[in-house]
Amino acid sequence: MGSKTLENEERREYDIPSNSESNSAGGEPRGHHLSRDGDGCMGSKGAADSDSGDDDDDDAITDATTSISLTGPAIIAEPGKKKNKKRKRPKKKTRAKQSSPPRIPLDDLFRSKEYPPGEFLGYAALPETTARAKAPELRLDRSRALEDSTFLNNYRKGAEIHRQVRKWVRTSVKPGQTLTEIAIGIEDGVRALLGNAGLETGRSLQSGMGFPTGLALNNCVAHYTPNPGQKDIVLQHQDVMKVDFGVHINGWIVDSAFTMSFDPTYDNLLAAVKDATNTGIKQAGIDVRISDVSAAIQEAMESYEVEIRGKVYPVKPVRNLCGHDIKHYRIHGEKTIPFIKNTIQTKMEEGEIFAIETFGTTGRGYIRDGQGIYGYGLSHDAPDRVSLPLNSANRLYNTIKENFSSLVFCRRYLERLGCERYLAGLNYLVSNGILEDHLPLMDVPGSYSAQFEHTILLRESQKEVLSRGDDY
Ligand SMILES: [Co+2]
Secondary structure (H helix, E strand, O other), X not given: OOOOOOOOOOOOOOOOOHHHHHHOOOOOOOOHHHHOOOOOOOOHHHHHOOOOOOOHHHHHHHHHHOOOOOOOOOOOOOOOOHHHHHHHOOOOOOOOOOOOOOOOOHHHHOXXXXXXXXXXXXXXXXXXXXXXXXXXXXXXXXXXXHHOHHHHHHHHHHHHHHHHHHHHHHHHOXXXXXXXXXXXXXXXXXXXHHOOOOOOOOHHHHEEEOOOOEEEEOOEEEOOOOOOOOOOOEOOOOOEEEEEEEEEEOXXXXXXXXXXXXXXXXXXXXXHHHHHHHHHHHHOOOOOEHHHHHHHHHHHHOOOEXXXXXXXXXXXEOOOOEEEEOEOOEOOOOOEEEOOOXXXXXXXXXXXXXXXXXXXXXXXXXXXXXXOOOEEXXXXXXXXXOOOOOHHHHXXXXXXXXXXXXXXXXXXXXXXXXXXXXXXXXXXXXXXXXXXXXXXXXXXXXXXXXXXXXXXXXXXOEEEEOOOOOOO
C-alpha cells in the first residue's frame, strides 16, 4: 500500500468549481444538501432521461401513472377533483419506479439502457507552463479508456444501482434489525437490480458485489460484515452505523459509503465527515498532489466538534486509514489518500479512478485490528493455479479464482455459492500468503466514528462524481 513519489513535476491547482458552493467547508446539517442535488440526476443527460428512477420529487408527480409498486405512501386524490386534475395535467410518459425492497432490474427501469451520469465538477484552467505528470501516450491511453461510452455507461449503471439500493437502506433500515438482515437486504437488492444472482460459476465475475458489505457500528470504524454462524448483532437506536458497499460491473467497482444514525446527537460527527469527503472531492484533480488533498480534508474535518452526553469531543480524522485509487477487479490500487497532513508528492493523474473517502472519530483517531474476519482477497502475487497438499484448499482456490478473481469476498459469499467445509482450506490459503485476510478496524471502546465515500473519475476535461446522489 505504499505511495510512489513523483519528483520535479510542476504543480497545477484547481479552483473550486462555482457550481458546488454549497459544498463549502463550513459544513452543513444532514439533509441540507438536498437543495444542491435536488434533481438526483446531476447532468443534462440524466435530467433528460425520462426513465430516471432516483428522484423523490418526480415520484410524487408521476405516481398516478405508475404501474409498479412504490416505496412511499400513495397519494389519494379527493373524490370529484380527480377528473379536473387529470385534465389540467399534460400526459406524462409512464415511469417505472423501483420497488421496496429494490427488486426491479435496472434494465427494466431504463429501457434506453442509458444511465444517468454522476455530478460533473470542472477543473481550473490549465496554466500554460504546467507539465503533465506522465508521458502523454500513457496519459491518453488511460484517458481514452475512461471516455469509452460502454465503460462509462456500465460504470454509471453501477452507481445508479448503488443509489437505488442505499435509498432503500436509508428509508427502511431501523433499530431492531440484525446486521445480517441488513447486509443480505443490500446484497439481494444489488444483485436483483443487476439482474444477476451470481450463483452459476463465473457469473459474479461479470457483475455483483464489489466487496463484503460493511456495516460497522460505533467504535468499529470499518471492515465489519456479519459472518455465518456468529452471534448476530441487533442494530440499536443509539448506534452510529457506517454502510459501505460496492457494486461492480465487469470488474469496475463503484465504492461508496455513508453513515446512519437515529439519534441527532451525532449529527455534527456525520456533518464533519461528509464535509471532509466533499472537500477531498473538490480538491482532487489531474496533477494535484495527494498531500494537498489530505491537508484540505484534515482542515475541514477538524473544524467540527460534537457534544455527546454533555462532553465535547473534537472530530479527529483517522490517521491510519486512507482513500485509494481503484483498479480493474481491485478495490485498492497503489495510491492512497490519508486524511491528515503528509508529504506525499504523488499526483493524481488523468484517467484514474479514485474512491474519495474519509473517516472521523471521537476516539483516538488511530485504529487497531479487531476480533474476527471481514473478508479475504487474493494476494497480489497469487499464482494462477495451485497444487497444495490440502485438497480442500485447492478446491476453494479454484472457486475463488472462478467467482471472485481479485475481488474481496466474505464467508457469506462463499456459502451462497454452496461451499461447505471450506474453513480449513480458507485458513490454509491465508497462512500460506495466497489469500490476504482483512480484519475489523477498531478505535477505542466508547468512541463513535463516521464515514462518507464517493467514487470519482478523473476524466479528460472534468471530474465525474459517479456515486453522487440527492442523499450525499
Ligand atoms: Co473505499
